[in-house]
Amino acid sequence: MPHKNPLKVAVLVSGGVDSSMALRLLHAAGHSCTAFYLKIWFQEDFENYWSECPWEDDLKYAKAVCDQVDVPLEVVHLTDEYWNNVVSYIIEEYKCGRTPNPDVLCNTRIKFGAFMDAISGMEFDFVASGHYAKIVHASTAQLDEPSILKLSKDMVKDQTYFLSHLSQAQLKRLIFPLGCIQKDEVRMLAKSFNLPNQDRKDSQGICFLGKIKFSEFVARHIGESEGIILEAENGDYLGNHRGFWFYTIGQRQGLRLPGGPWYVVEKDIKNNVVYVSRNYFSVDKKRRLFRVGSLKWLSGLFPKQINELQCKVRHGPSFYNCSLAMEVDQHGQEVAVVRLSGDDQGLAAGQFAAFYDGRTCIGSGIILESWDDQGYPICEKALEIARMEDKSKLGKPVKIMVKPELSVTTI
Known part of the structure; x- marks a missing residue:
């Protein structure tokens, strides 16, 4: 790690085990930590569905973890930013028949976007979270070199797909303490640290919905x-x-x-x-050629080689070998034509495709449409x-x- 020791770290906590362990590991290593809970819940319209606010349990657990070691906890309200930068975009994409990925947008625009802006005056060395990914920073003597996003040790939990659209400026400010740890090790450490949420289940589904079913969200906002x-x-x-x-x-x-x-x-x-x-899944229905726009390369530079890469078209441990061919669309924007090594079960326009060179995530873009057979034959x-x-x-x-x-x- 470059920089001074101990570090001054802003740690994002959600009330879950992963972010709690990230906080406790940094604290145990002697770093000066301040915990932040992001209140992005905007669904007051749904308050009649439960007897209590859906975020209260999360905040209660986060506070209990912080209180164990006297780490200060602050609540940051980003409701408006979340609606304007994530939720409204998602609604418009669904209206157009596309399938956006809110978790990717939440990381780029809120957790490591609006939140970083909100604490910019507090002079933290790094922002940390409980993501399963590794960031390799340049040495102190080579600070001009880019930071690199790499796959975590736990390939099943790996979250580089959700982080693949970050900018180099964002990467340089991040550390992920769980990148070298398996999920089962995190659970064991949580017990040894006697965390209040050590047995709490992992959250599932879209980041902002909480207990709301996705169909209920869509019905309320799109009809x-x-x-x-x-x-x-x-x-x-x-x-x-x-x-x-x-x-x-x-x-x-x-x-x-x-x-x-x-x-x-x-x-x-x-x-x-x-x-x-x-x-x-019949063999004559090819699903391996598609176009990707809104490309973002994590290094800030176009990759040196594009013919022997790997690709993820959704979160999970599975990769395809792939090659890219670059084009310019009618609007003058750079577009990649991606050819996978195998047929995929569902290339959905609006989702992200993340690209890898070995264990290094090099960037991502948004799937525009499938090209094979011009879609499924009707x-x-x-x-x-x-x-x-x-x-x-x-x-x-x-x-x-x-x-x-x-x-x-x-x-």
Whole structure:
């Protein structure tokens, strides 16, 4: 680590085990820590869903962890910033049929954006959090060299995908104490430190929703508009939905159609139609070529080689080998055409694609659309039905026949 020792560190705490352990490890190492809890909860409209505010438990646990070692805790209110920079963007993206990633935006625009701006006058050496990732800073003698974002030791928990759109200026101010620790080690350390939240479950789902179901959030802020579900291959009318914005390409859960599994394969935004298929993984449906815009390289510089990289198209331990070909779009913006080494289950426009060179995350961009076959092939009958103005003429949905199992001959 460059810089003086001990360090003056601003530690983001959420009330969970990971951020609590990050705080305690820094404190145990002798650094001067101040904890910060970000209040970004904007869903006062949902207060009738529970008897208490959804963030109160989180703040209670964060305070209990800080009180154990007399670390000061401050609450920073970023509600307006969160609405303006994250939530409003998410709503507009869903209205356009895309699938944004709020966790990536939360890191770039709020946790390591608006929060860093809010404490800029406090002269902290670094900002720390409980993310599973590693940042390698240049030595004191080479401070002009870029800081590097690397995969964490725990490949399942690794969160570099969510951090892949940060700027070099943001990286230089960050440290992640859990980057060299496995999740099960964090749990064991939490017990040895006797943390008040040592047995607390990890939070799941979108960062700002808390206990609210995603469908409830979408219904409240975008509304509902009944449309139809059509089978892509034959145009059969299978049922109704509440609005195309509730669905994403590759989605399997929540369709409530018998005889599955069914997958969302395309969405007709203009006519509010969702196309589904049971043949999503058939070998002739290539899903390995797509375009990426809004590119950001963590070093601040274009990567030296783009032909032997790895790519993540969602959070998780899985990678594809990939190559990039750079183009300029009609607006003069740099766009990457990405070719994966294998077919993906669902390349959703609006999601992020993160790029890696070995264990180093080099940057990311937003998926624009899939190019293979110009999307999933929809039969002409289905396209004609989608264009019908009066869809009540369709009558009742067809009775779905159970898909026959393939017979296997044994020798």
